[in-house]
Amino acid sequence: MINSSLKQLGDMLQTKKISSVELTQSFLSRISEYNPAINAYIALDEAKTLAQAKAADALIASGSALPLTGIPIAQKDIFCAKGWQTTCGSKMLANFIAPYDAQVISQFDAVGAVNLGKTNMDEFAMGSSNETSYFGGVKNPWDFDRVPGGSSGGSAAAVAARLCAAATGTDTGGSIRQPASLCGLTGLKPTYGVVSRYGMIAFASSLDQAGPMAKSAEDCALMMNVMAGFDERDSTSLQREKEDYTRDLNKPLHGLRIGLPKEFFAEGLDANVGNVIEGAIAEYKKLGAEIVEISLPNTGLSIPVYYVLAPAEASSNLSRYDGVRYGHRAAEYTDLMDMYCKSRAEGFGAEVKRRILIGTYVLSAGYYDAYYLKAQQIRRLIAQDFIEAFKQCDVIMGPAAPSTAFKAGEKVDDPVAMYLQDIYTISTNLAGLPGMSVPAGFSAGSDGKALPVGLQIIGNYFDEARMLNVAHQYQQVTDWHTRMPELKASGDLA
Amino acid sequence: MALSIEDIKKIAHLARIEVSEGDAAATLSKLTGILGLIEQMQAVDTTGIVPMSHSQDLSQRLRDDVVTKVNLREEFQKNAPALGNGSSEPAVADGLYLVPKVIE
Numbered sequence: 001m002i003n004s005s006l007k008q009l010g011d012m013l014q015t016k017k018i019s020s021v022e023l024t025q026s027f028l029s030r031i032s033e034y035n036p037a038i039n040a041y042i043a044l045d046e047a048k049t050l051a052q053a054k055a056a057d058a059l060i061a062s063g064s065a066l067p068l069t070g071i072p073i074a075q076k077d078i079f080c081a082k083g084w085q086t087t088c089g090s091k092m093l094a095n096f097i098a099p100y101d102a103q104v105i106s107q108f109d110a111v112g113a114v115n116l117g118k119t120n121m122d123e124f125a126m127g128s129s130n131e132t133s134y135f136g137g138v139k140n141p142w143d144f145d146r147v148p149g150g151s152s153g154g155s156a157a158a159v160a161a162r163l164c165a166a167a168t169g170t171d172t173g174g175s176i177r178q179p180a181s182l183c184g185l186t187g188l189k190p191t192y193g194v195v196s197r198y199g200m201i202a203f204a205s206s207l208d209q210a211g212p213m214a215k216s217a218e219d220c221a222l223m224m225n226v227m228a229g230f231d232e233r234d235s236t237s238l239q240r241e242k243e244d245y246t247r248d249l250n251k252p253l254h255g256l257r258i259g260l261p262k263e264f265f266a267e268g269l270d271a272n273v274g275n276v277i278e279g280a281i282a283e284y285k286k287l288g289a290e291i292v293e294i295s296l297p298n299t300g301l302s303i304p305v306y307y308v309l310a311p312a313e314a315s316s317n318l319s320r321y322d323g324v325r326y327g328h329r330a331a332e333y334t335d336l337m338d339m340y341c342k343s344r345a346e347g348f349g350a351e352v353k354r355r356i357l358i359g360t361y362v363l364s365a366g367y368y369d370a371y372y373l374k375a376q377q378i379r380r381l382i383a384q385d386f387i388e389a390f391k392q393c394d395v396i397m398g399p400a401a402p403s404t405a406f407k408a409g410e411k412v413d414d415p416v417a418m419y420l421q422d423i424y425t426i427s428t429n430l431a432g433l434p435g436m437s438v439p440a441g442f443s444a445g446s447d448g449k450a451l452p453v454g455l456q457i458i459g460n461y462f463d464e465a466r467m468l469n470v471a472h473q474y475q476q477v478t479d480w481h482t483r484m485p486e487l488k489a490s491g492d493l494a
Numbered sequence: 495m496a497l498s499i500e501d502i503k504k505i506a507h508l509a510r511i512e513v514s515e516g517d518a519a520a521t522l523s524k525l526t527g528i529l530g531l532i533e534q535m536q537a538v539d540t541t542g543i544v545p546m547s548h549s550q551d552l553s554q555r556l557r558d559d560v561v562t563k564v565n566l567r568e569e570f571q572k573n574a575p576a577l578g579n580g581s582s583e584p585a586v587a588d589g590l591y592l593v594p595k596v597i598e
Binding site for chain 1: 497532535555573591
């Protein structure tokens with residue numbers, strides 16, 4: 001049952017083979033068994049969760065169930081959920097109880113899905129290993145010595161360990177796709193503006209986008225049907241017709257043009273990861289796809305540009321945490337300025353402070369043109385690379401991350417090495433394009449354990465349904481996405 | 495553009511983050527590394543390129559000028575931090591938030 005697809009679970013619930021309360025209980029008992037070791041969840045609230053499951057059972061009994069009614073979903077702790085501790089992985093918000101629901105939470109509530117808990121994440125979504133979380137790192141379920149990726153590391157580990165049926169994530173520079181790759185899941189970052197950011201704690205507002213993290217493309221499509229949609233409370237939400245993201249899943253891929261950017265297969269890519277990706281491309285050829293060699297010449301500039309724009313936006317967004325109305329306030333202070341400075345010094349972790357300082361610097365008088373304006377100009381060059389590329393192909397493929405999961409502690413003291421984890425994902429955020437990671441095989445780590453590798457699929461604007469189709473057809477002829485790690489119960493761990 | 499310890503202290507002040515001498519030195523080395531990465535941008539000729547602030551070319555939507563929010567002050571004030579300086583009481587009084595005196 002824990003391996004069942006969302007569609008299978010929905011069928012079991014609606015034919016009364018199982019109740020939502022029973023299904024939820026079974027996930028809660030797995031959580032109590034495995035989460036103490038994995039640390040995928042920051043907040044659990046059995047009473048609230050089971051009350052939602054009971055309400056879902058009533059909805060099913062009344063015959064008004066929808067596809068995700070009664071299904072337990074884990075929510076990244078970046079989404080405000082009324083009455084739930086909502087921390088964004090930070091000491092700053094350790095005691096914050098959200099007074100309202102994010103639109104994403106409201107959308108899941110509206111279809112009768114069950115909120116299983118709030119998942120761990122890098123502090124304010126700044127990180128690629130989940131190690132910056134104030135609530136501790138998360139274990140990669142495939143190898144407990146390794147990180148799950150980040151920032152949506154808790155959601156990724158929860159799905160991989162089957163501690164939820166599916167989860168939500170957010171992606172500012174790769175925070176859905178990189179952990180999906182490192183944990184062997186299917187994750188989708190939609191086109192910017194497709195999912196509402198209302199109630200989603202802001203990091204870099206021109207890049208942040210929420211999306212599903214699940215076991216398969218079909219599951220992601222069902223999640224997208226709930227998450228996508230116009231919301232007037234988000235000023236960048238796009239006014240578009242509602243789509244059925246499952247509509248194209250079964251289309252054949254014959255004639256699909258796949259663009260392979262040479263920059264995604266150059267120096268810096270782990271050779272074993274490269275082999276796995278080439279294996280996946282070969283599979284697509286068998287499905288009738290054509291391969292087109294393309295170039296995204298400014299790929300290498302995406303990291304410098306991102307580390308100007310994202311910190312600049314973050315330094316502005318995070319100025320709201322001043323210790324006055326909510327969040328951490330220093331225990332001792334002399335005057336108002338001292339209260340601000342101490343509250344922020346104590347409430348933020350090292351990586352968040354670094355990014356606020358970088359952002360403050362690049363926006364400060366005298367440096368604006370050299371950094372911020374320059375970065376915005378190169379951002380356009382990066383977006384234009386994609387526009388040119390999509391004249392020659394329907395989707396772009398490559399690795400989602402340059403390596404498999406790395407060991408905890410390996411990069412945490414070297415920010416620049418950590419930032420390079422997102423070399424293949426950041427450019428799509430800068431362009432606002434949708435991107436996915438799809439399990440494509442395994443590569444043996446240094447100690448011989450098999451670690452998942454993710455194939456990235458980048459689509460043109462609003463082409464999520466086609467990307468899901470492309471991923472789903474691959475998942476009909478491969479079984480990488482069905483593999484799950486062998487877990488030991490927490491009690492067995494030394 | 496090499497940063498100095500003094501620059502770090504100035505930026506930290508602008509960002510309203512207290513840094514100790516030891517923190518400033520450690521921060522200097524990390525920030526210097528990150529700025530080295532960012533410096534790669536300077537090799538690109540961007541003459542005449544229109545800056546891109548956002549991926550969607552949107553104009554601001556307007557809404558009807560009607561009340562859309564309800565007053566949730568009491569709900570919001572439940573999240574007030576502890577006052578500090580020896581008091582663990584919430585930093586609120588009569589519906590207001592308490593901060594150190596700023597006007598003489």
